Amino acid sequence: MRILVGCEESQVVTKELRKLGHDAYSCDILDCSGGKPEWHIKGDILPILKKDWDMLIAFPPCTYLAVSGAAWFYHPDDFDLDIKDRRPHPKHPNRKKFRKDALKFVTDLMNAPIERIAIENPIGSISTYIRKPDQIIQPWQFGDKAQKSTCLWLKNLPKLKPTNIVEKGEFFEWIDSRSGKKKRQPLWFYQALQKAKTPEERRTLRSKTFPGIAEAMAKQWTKGKFLKQLNLFEEEKKCTFNFNDCDNLKHDFCNDCDEGDNYEKF
Numbered sequence: 001m002r003i004l005v006g007c008e009e010s011q012v013v014t015k016e017l018r019k020l021g022h023d024a025y026s027c028d029i030l031d032c033s034g035g036k037p038e039w040h041i042k043g044d045i046l047p048i049l050k051k052d053w054d055m056l057i058a059f060p061p062c063t064y065l066a067v068s069g070a071a072w073f074y075h076p077d078d079f080d081l082d083i084k085d086r087r088p089h090p091k092h093p094n095r096k097k098f099r100k101d102a103l104k105f106v107t108d109l110m111n112a113p114i115e116r117i118a119i120e121n122p123i124g125s126i127s128t129y130i131r132k133p134d135q136i137i138q139p140w141q142f143g144d145k146a147q148k149s150t151c152l153w154l155k156n157l158p159k160l161k162p163t164n165i166v167e168k169g170e171f172f173e174w175i176d177s178r179s180g181k182k183k184r185q186p187l188w189f190y191q192a193l194q195k196a197k198t199p200e201e202r203r204t205l206r207s208k209t210f211p212g213i214a215e216a217m218a219k220q221w222t223k224g225k226f227l228k229q230l231n232l233f234e235e236e237k238k239c240t241f242n243f244n245d246c247d248n249l250k251h252d253f254c255n256d257c258d259e260g261d262n263y264e265k266f
């Protein structure tokens with residue numbers, strides 16, 4: 001199959017697909033770090049979506065979409081106010097616009113003219129403004145001892161079946177000096193923060209796909225059985241989101257989110 005792995009600089013999924021003999025390419029605005037530049041398309045993914053792919057697996061940026069970033073939308077002094085009365089965060093006045101742009105990017109990926117599509121993102125605004133995910137998975141269900149709630153939005157692809165359930169991994173706990181409250185983060189996430197030297201490096205390290213999930217995506221989404229079940233004549237449903245509604249962020253899944261306590265509780 002000809003498969004585009006969008007927004008992937010690590011090439012983790014691309015390499016798993018190649019192992020199975022697929023004609024897979026990663027695409028990212030960054031250089032690839034996976035060591036296979038011949039399988040990497042460096043640049044914006046949007047113009048190449050029409051190039052006759054059988055499948056798209058995409059990992060769009062979550063900087064302005066993840067629920068863990070919601071604390072940066074509003075002025076820190078306004079947290080007790082109703083959402084409609086809060087001022088923008090003084091250091092991030094354009095955050096809402098960036099979220100709209102990020103949601104538009106995701107809808108463009110979801111509406112790509114490709115028969116099978118999987119979009120991956122953490123818990124956040126996609127569920128609120130576009131639609132709820134078809135599945136939420138964890139690395140520990142696929143052999144990696146780590147907790148990271150990972151949502152999947154699927155078109156003509158089956159839900160992933162856990163391959164190897166292991167322990168959830170350790171957490172790092174500390175007392176926040178500002179609020180005096182106890183906080184905790186998965187250890188792998190905390191270590192990525194410590195290891196990184198720049199904010200960009202921090203983002204890249206924390207967003208790499210876990211190997212067990214990558215292997216499951218490659219194997220389970222290219223198996224022959226379900227591919228025959230496609231109804232190619234079914235009418236396409238386009239995804240949309242309500243731009244005007246972007247002030248009223250509320251979320252169903254926050255109590256599942258252990259990726260840093262830096263998010264607003266709704």
Ligand SMILES: C[S@@+](CC[C@H](N)C(=O)[O-])C[C@H]1O[C@@H](n2cnc3c(N)ncnc32)[C@H](O)[C@@H]1O
Pocket residue numbers: 006007008009010011012027028029030043044045046059060061062207208209
């Ligand atoms: C959340 S990270 C996903 C990383 C991925 N899980 C991996 O293992 O490489 C999002 C990625 O999207 C890339 N990106 C952002 N805008 C893009 C665009 N318009 N076209 C292609 N890639 C883009 C970023 O450079 C970043 O590497």
